Amino acid sequence: MNLTKKRWVTLIACCLINLCLGSIYVWSVFASSMAEFLSARNGVVLTTADLAIVYTIANSVGPITMITGGWFNDKFGPKKVILIGGIMVGIGMIASGFATSVGALVVTYGLIFGLGLGMTYGTAVSSCMKFFPDKRGLIGGITTAIYGLGSVILPPVVTLIVSKSSAAVAFKVVGVAFLIIICGCSFLMEQCPADFVPDGWTLPAATESSGVENKNWKEMLKTPVFYVMLLLFTCGAFSGMMVISQASAVATNMVGMTALMASTAVSILAVFNAAGRILAGFLSDRIGRINTLTIATVLGVCGLLLLYFTGQGGYATFYVGIACIGVSFGSFMGVYPGFTADQFGAKNNSVNYGIMFIGLAAAGYFGPSAMRNIYMTDGAYARAFLIAVACGAAGFVLTFVYRFLAKKK
Structure with a gap:
């Protein structure tokens, strides 16, 4: 099988890996049951906030x-990197099932699972995109969308296991499944040759991705455009990270929704998040990455203003x-892997995108923190929406x- 055909196998493997990694969005399902388990075992009252x-x-x-896994991936290929990352993800989940304190969970889930997730996710997405220079935006959208769909597909499965047993058992069962799936898929991943061109496709004479010099991370950090892109990633992802963190609470406290309606709102957010990744990736291949991101920022502001003017009973808005x-939010997640490769070259994109991902991590910290602190101070979310x-x-x-x-360049 030639590489043009085999690259689709790589894409399927990447999607299966990312579906497992999307389990991080299922934390809330684990948290309440685990808080009860640890409270009973240690004789102290713990909540999900703890x-x-x-x-x-x-x-x-x-x-x-x-970043570190991306360096090894660019040098030695994805097989070993994803294998090691998959082992960390699986072992971290399994070990979390044996945790007897919050501190132990910090080590097993927070550190081992979290570090394994970063290594595996970055390597899978970057490796897959190298095989699709002709569909870079679409592939970035699909692979990141599957990651987001983990928040839709996995919660019912984990909830069922928790209801039949406990969060500790769910951690172990899911951990074993992830260990098998991710490590198995690692053997299907291939390193893309630097000169690979898909059959029947030639690089257009003038596109965003033509004539791009492959820059390493040091060269990337010397360019002013990197810092603009980093800040744009943070600003664009801020509203999504903020709302995703407390969508259910906002639906209940601000709009007066029932628990069932609030859960529906969370599902709607997850579905449109995933759809935005694919749609924006596809669109960016046709109208350009930056034009797509401009539309995404406008759409995000419109959504925030609708929430700002929503009151009790304002279900539709x-x-x-x-x-x-x-x-x-999905648009930024779907477009940015290809956007980074377009700007700094595909050769070192595993490391470069890992560094660019810091922009998302910043949004993931400041967005939810602003939402939480403002609600604690004001008893309302309005000011948080205006900041976003x-x-x-x-x-x-x-x-x-x-x-x-x-x-200018």
Whole structure:
């Protein structure tokens, strides 16, 4: 089988891997049951808030291994990197099932699982995209969308296991499954030759990806456009990370939804998030990455304004608002892997995108923190939405700063 055909096998393997990695969005299902288990075992009262540090650390450490794992991937190929990352993901989950304290969960889930996730996710996406220079935006959208769909597909499975046993058992069962799937898929991953060109395709004479010099991370950090892209990623992802973190609470406290309606809102957000990744990736191959991101910033601001003006019983505006935010956030997630490769070359994209991912990590920290702190202070979310609108507006301006720098270059 030649590489043009075999690359589709790589894409399928990448999608299966990312579906498993999307389990990080299922933390809330584990957390409540695990809090009860640890409270009963240790004779202290623990809530999901006491376990929040575990999830925060798991999200925060990812860029570390995205960067280091990306370096090994660019040098030696994805098989070994994903194998090691898959072992860390599986062992981290299994070990979490044996945890008897919050501190132990920080180590097993926060550090081992979180570091394994960053290594595996970054390597899988970057490796897959190298095989698709003709469909870079679409493939970035598909692979990241599958990661997001983990938040739709996996919660019912984990909830069923938890209801029949406990979170400890669920950790072990899911961990074994992930260990088998990810490590098995690692053997299907191939290293893309530097000169690979798909059959029947030639590089267009003038596109965003033509004539791009392959820069390593040191050379990338010397370019002003990198810092514009990093800030744009943070501004564009801020609203999504903020709303995703507390979508259910916002639906209940601000709109007055029932638990069932709130869960529907979370599902709508997840579905539009995933759809936005594929749609924006496909669109960016046709109208350009930066044009797609400009549209995404406008869509995000519109969604935030709808939420700002939503009151008790405003179900329709709330659903439309979170759908807009979901598509906007998904657009940034789907477009940025290809956007980074277009700008700095595909050769070192594993490391370069890992560094660029710091922009998302910053949004993942500041967005939820702003939402939580403002609600604790004001007893309402309105000011948080306005701050996110300001970030979105800044992102819109940054898209034109990028155009100025790109044109100057």
